[in-house]
Amino acid sequence: MPTYMIVTAKIADRDAFISGYGTAAAKLVEQFGGRYVLRGPGAELLEGNFGDGASMVISEWPDRETAKRFWNSAEYAKAKKLREGVADVQVLLIDAPRINGE
Numbered sequence: 001m002p003t004y005m006i007v008t009a010k011i012a013d014r015d016a017f018i019s020g021y022g023t024a025a026a027k028l029v030e031q032f033g034g035r036y037v038l039r040g041p042g043a044e045l046l047e048g049n050f051g052d053g054a055s056m057v058i059s060e061w062p063d064r065e066t067a068k069r070f071w072n073s074a075e076y077a078k079a080k081k082l083r084e085g086v087a088d089v090q091v092l093l094i095d096a097p098r099i100n101g102e
Contacts, residue, residue, distance in 0.1 A: 002096040003064045005034070005071075007057040008043065008050060011087045020082035028079060032070035034059045050090055067093055 011017045029036065038058040045052035061067035070076055071093075083089065 001063060001098070003061045003067045004037070004094050004096065005057075005059045005061065005067055006092045006094065007059075008090045009055045009057070009083075009087045010051075010053070010089075011041075011055055013086050014041070017083060017086045021079060021086065024079035024082055025076070028070060028073070028076050029059055031075075032073065033066050034061045034070060036060075064093065064095055 009017075026036070036057065037060050038056060041053075041055040043051050043054045043056050045054075059067075061070070
């Protein structure tokens with residue numbers, strides 16, 4: 001069952017974020033078997049208290065275990081350090097719902 005990783009990021013320095021963390025993370029997402037579904041800035045917050053104007057990234061993974069293997073890898077731990085002081089993030093992991101009992 002596909003799993004989605006949903007990232008909301010409030011980015012203080014977009015150029016530094018993209019050239020450092022964004023580049024490193026993109027390579028690892030592909031290496032670990034994920035793919036991007038959406039990457040874009042300018043989210044509009046309709047309810048809640050986190051995310052207005054933020055960038056959103058949604059990646060799809062074959063399953064939860066694969067996504068967590070990526071998330072817990074030593075390689076990704078190094079990449080995450082590149083966003084320190086550059087962005088505040090919220091990360092969610094959710095399995096795709098089964099539609100019509102499929």
